[in-house]
Amino acid sequence: MRKFQFLEFATADIAFEAYGKNLNELFENAAIALFEIMTDINKVEAKKSVRIEIDGSNVEELLFNWLNELIFYVDAENMFFSKFKVKINEEQCKLYAECKGENIDPERHELRTQVKACTYHKLKVEKEEDKWVARVLVDV
DSSP: OOSOOOOOOOOOEEEEEEEESSHHHHHHHHHHHHHHHHSOGGGOOOOEEEEEEEEOSSHHHHHHHHHHHHHHHHHHHOEEEEEEEEEEETTTTEEEEEEEEEEOOTTTSOOOOOOOEEOSTTOEEEEETTEEEEEEEEEO
16 A cells, blocks of 8 residues: 555646736726636626725735635625726725626626635736736635
């Protein structure tokens, strides 16, 4: 009998980059990327509106908290979002957002990959010349 064996292990992460001309647009586009992992957001109607307020100690933590709050709404409220209006107060490191979407309907919404959480692994937000860039890794 073997004592152990090494197994090939498939990674359970998906990475993406989001871009924006400012932090507001960057966070909106990161949310769109997150939901595109889970569904075709073109089929998600803006029937319900949810207001979200998040804070963080820095911009990376703010993005981490933002994306995980959106994942919470998928899991706890059974909602997909397709429209985002974000306003960030950089001095206070606070985010105010209005998210529009609807309850998940498996008959109408393509159920792609379930996202468990945003991770801090390789998480980065930085300004590059004339745009903001976020690098995000989510656990699926």
